[in-house]
Amino acid sequence: MRIYPAAHFTMGGLWVDYHLMTSVRRLYALGECNFADHGANRLGANSLLQACVDGNFILPATLGHDLADVVGRGEPDPRSPAFAQAQRAVQDRIDGLMQTQGSTTPRAYHRRLGALLWDRCGLSRSADGLDEALAHIDALREDFDRDVRVVGRPDAMNPELERALRVRDFIDLAALMVRDARAREESCGAHYRIEHQRADGEARRDDDRFSHVSAWQHGEVPTHHAEPLSFSLSHPRVRSYTS
Amino acid sequence: MKIHLRVWRQAGPDAPGDFKTYAVDDVDPSMSFFDMLDHLNESLAERNERTIVFDHDCREGICGQCGVVIDGRPHGPGRATTSCQVHMRDFPDGATIVVEPWRAPSFPIDCDLVVDRSALDRIIEAGGYVSVKTGAAPDAHAVPVAKPDAEAAFDAAACIGCGACVAVCKNASAMLFVGAKVTHLASLPQGRVERAERALGMVDAMEAEGFGGCSQTGACAEVCPKEIPLTTIARLDYEYLRARLLRFIR
């Protein structure tokens, strides 16, 4: 049996505050989908830890505060303009995918995207590789929008349509990962930039410039926000397997 | 290797269903059963045909999302495995494999191999929860649990809610599932608050959803991918009786 390390996680997620609320008011993100607990490398079983901590310790103390305010105010009205607008946006997206009638299946795009990230935004990364990756992802997005094929019907259970929607999101997420990896000029956790290594090949951090969490605000070109990491009790050190 | 697949095809909940046979070429023995279905689906999509719909998520036997009947047995030939853990190397070259959805009145078919298992969710809603303290977070080790209780709870908590026990049962009973949930929570101090209401509520919900009773043939424990033991059903009976007695005394 051959065993190899594999990319298995984006090492990021939705930004949340200490109450686990996202930047959208009243939208909470718990567990793995938020960025919070695992640091620069999400190791095995950390997801379980995060689910327990968020669900058992944090949310019971924070959500109630917010709920107290809405209890008894009735359910949101599905005929409100905000709802209609969101529904139309989703419907337009679905219609667009169904009408493209191209020649390439969503799964084929998924594979191409995976190979691209594996090669250039995987276990080791370089500035040149990441620049290339971003260009390739842009090309892949264009190709997808022009040539995706979704079989089946839009008004029935249809995993092909579901996959198409997801893969289209993955393409944008991949671009974000690459952008973030390109901006972080250091090696840290699961992010290993070959330009930033010590003589013995170990990762070299740059705490002066990068001891922060990067949060990217959605937009045509994402806006970067840095949230500084402050350590008061235990301080980051250089990883050593000998001492 | 080459495989002939006889698959249940049904376009929607009210559409008629029937078996359809597909020849699948270039099957690699190291493929999982679902890899093989993906492979077939890809070729269907290339030919502009509707792909076979089946439920899956983790594909490593932990989430409980998958579940198909393979050659008459829920989750296929292996012991203590889920459908997603079946591999093509377990079948001879040229085999004809029959794939069907779970069959139970409480699990209506949504599409092809996918059934609606929300009846199990409604049973959970009727008692599969515990009260928690709000306010300051408690210490993680604030509630001591005896080792045998922790073990019993943990074994029962292994149930992933797949519904294979219902699918295999001649009565389409959900007793093993409910037994697992009730045993899990009744074994722990955290679950004691709703202990009696849980047993009554979940059994009522189970009956309201149309699941059958248990006649103790044990087929459920035989196909359960998590090897939930039949003794959880005995525990469920005990908890139910205890709750009825308590209600009577009060």
Ligand code: SF4
């Ligand atoms: S008891 Fe076993 S077969 Fe039944 S739902 Fe739980 S894991 Fe599945």
Ligand code: FES
């Ligand atoms: S897909 Fe998760 S248990 Fe099979």
